[in-house]
Amino acid sequence: MQGEGWRASTYVGLQVAAVIVALVGGIFGLATGAPEASELAHDASLLQTTGVAWAQSLRPHAWWVVPLASVVAPGLHWLRRWIGAPWVWGVVNVALNSIHAQLFDEYDGPEHAHRVTLFRYRKWRLGFDPWPSFGWLVPVARSGHTTRSTRARFRAPSEPSHATGVAGTAFVGRGILVVPGNGDPALPALTSGATDKKIRDYSSRSFTDENWVRARLKGRPRSLPRSFAGIPVEVSEQPWGVIVIDSANPSIDRERVEKSFRTIAGTLSKVLEGVI
Amino acid sequence: MGQWIELTEAKPPQFTQHGAKGLKVNLYASPYDMPVAARGGISPDRTGFTIELRYLTEGEPTTDRDEGMLRLSVGRRSGRIHRIRVNLAERPVDAVGLQVQEIQDEVAHTLRSPRHGEQLTDLRNADAVRAALEFAPQIYSELAQAH
Numbered sequence: 001m002q003g004e005g006w007r008a009s010t011y012v013g014l015q016v017a018a019v020i021v022a023l024v025g026g027i028f029g030l031a032t033g034a035p036e037a038s039e040l041a042h043d044a045s046l047l048q049t050t051g052v053a054w055a056q057s058l059r060p061h062a063w064w065v066v067p068l069a070s071v072v073a074p075g076l077h078w079l080r081r082w083i084g085a086p087w088v089w090g091v092v093n094v095a096l097n098s099i100h101a102q103l104f105d106e107y108d109g110p111e112h113a114h115r116v117t118l119f120r121y122r123k124w125r126l127g128f129d130p131w132p133s134f135g136w137l138v139p140v141a142r143s144g145h146t147t148r149s150t151r152a153r154f155r156a157p158s159e160p161s162h163a164t165g166v167a168g169t170a171f172v173g174r175g176i177l178v179v180p181g182n183g184d185p186a187l188p189a190l191t192s193g194a195t196d197k198k199i200r201d202y203s204s205r206s207f208t209d210e211n212w213v214r215a216r217l218k219g220r221p222r223s224l225p226r227s228f229a230g231i232p233v234e235v236s237e238q239p240w241g242v243i244v245i246d247s248a249n250p251s252i253d254r255e256r257v258e259k260s261f262r263t264i265a266g267t268l269s270k271v272l273e274g275v276i
Numbered sequence: 277m278g279q280w281i282e283l284t285e286a287k288p289p290q291f292t293q294h295g296a297k298g299l300k301v302n303l304y305a306s307p308y309d310m311p312v313a314a315r316g317g318i319s320p321d322r323t324g325f326t327i328e329l330r331y332l333t334e335g336e337p338t339t340d341r342d343e344g345m346l347r348l349s350v351g352r353r354s355g356r357i358h359r360i361r362v363n364l365a366e367r368p369v370d371a372v373g374l375q376v377q378e379i380q381d382e383v384a385h386t387l388r389s390p391r392h393g394e395q396l397t398d399l400r401n402a403d404a405v406r407a408a409l410e411f412a413p414q415i416y417s418e419l420a421q422a423h
């Protein structure tokens with residue numbers, strides 16, 4: 001998950017770059033309208049005028065600068081929308097914090113013991129892993145101020161049995177997923193040094209790979225989350241991503257999760273329309 | 277039309293699918309598929325009974341499809357049911373023998389197995405609408421009063 005500062009400064013930088021490219025394209029476009037030097041031969045003093053001389057110097061390059069600018073400027077604008085405006089992510093964070101407050105305000109303990117993360121669906125992504133690069137959920141926003149950086153990514157291919165994590169399973173299944181489910185035993189409390197049996201149980205019930213769980217345990221000072229809830233997020237009536245709630249508590253109440261999500265769902269879906 | 281009835285307390289239907297490693301996964305209907313409110317009413321000429329449904333997000337354009345004695349207005353992008361119109365033209369509400377239960381059953385039956393299937397109607401949403409209407413049978417109260 002990229003930092004908020006990185007995202008905001010890139011967004012502003014792209015905005016400035018798009019304006020500059022459009023201006024340059026416009027200036028070169030205007031230069032094509034300047035008269036040829038031969039047309040001004042009758043009045044040599046005009047050729048000495050700064051503006052005309054400048055236009056004459058730009059004119060030979062206009063044939064490639066104007067088309068290039070007309071491609072690059074919309075490209076930068078598209079990239080800007082892809083990243084999303086800082087105010088959009090501000091609203092998203094307020095929404096995630098609101099879910100966090102509704103579900104976990106009554107519990108003591110550190111903020112990172114219960115987290116609300118928004119994952120966004122990507123048709124493809126670049127990466128060095130054994131899986132194909134198609135159909136992934138990548139984290140884009142998280143509640144709170146601590147442990148906001150995460151590299152956790154989950155597969156969400158069209159085939160449901162190949163989805164990974166609560167995120168991938170809830171997204172592909174297009175429904176609310178709660179782990180442990182109603183009546184299921186609690187997930188084991190895993191810390192570094194956990195037995196293979198516990199790791200196997202945890203990974204299968206959280207739809208993850210055993211090695212992935214082992215990697216997450218390495219050097220981890222606290223135990224892995226003990227309960228999860230995944231809720232699909234739609235934008236313009238189309239699947240967009242998923243919200244995953246993870247908690248150190250041994251269970252999560254599905255009804256409370258749903259109620260808290262309903263309070264922010266309309267706003268969230270609306271503001272995310274601004275992100276491609 | 278009657279008053280909007282809040283459906284947020286209705287229990288979303290559950291469904292099962294195969295997840296990673298062949299495990300069965302139990303999921304609940306997406307909150308976007310569950311109607312948040314509904315209302316029902318008889319048309320002024322008493323030839324139709326209409327149920328309108330509201331969702332978390334609004335403003336989706338719809339298209340109409342006939343399903344036997346029902347006409348469904350279905351979201352063009354989502355396939356969700358936004359309006360159900362029961363045709364009463366051949367069975368006016370004053371007719372002897374018309375039972376509200378009969379209409380409710382017809383709506384429930386159509387939602388369980390829409391003729392056009394997934395091509396037009398999102399089946400998960402159809403299940404969610406059925407659960408919501410079962411939760412709030414008072415949506416049919418105008419029909420019952422007319423009878």
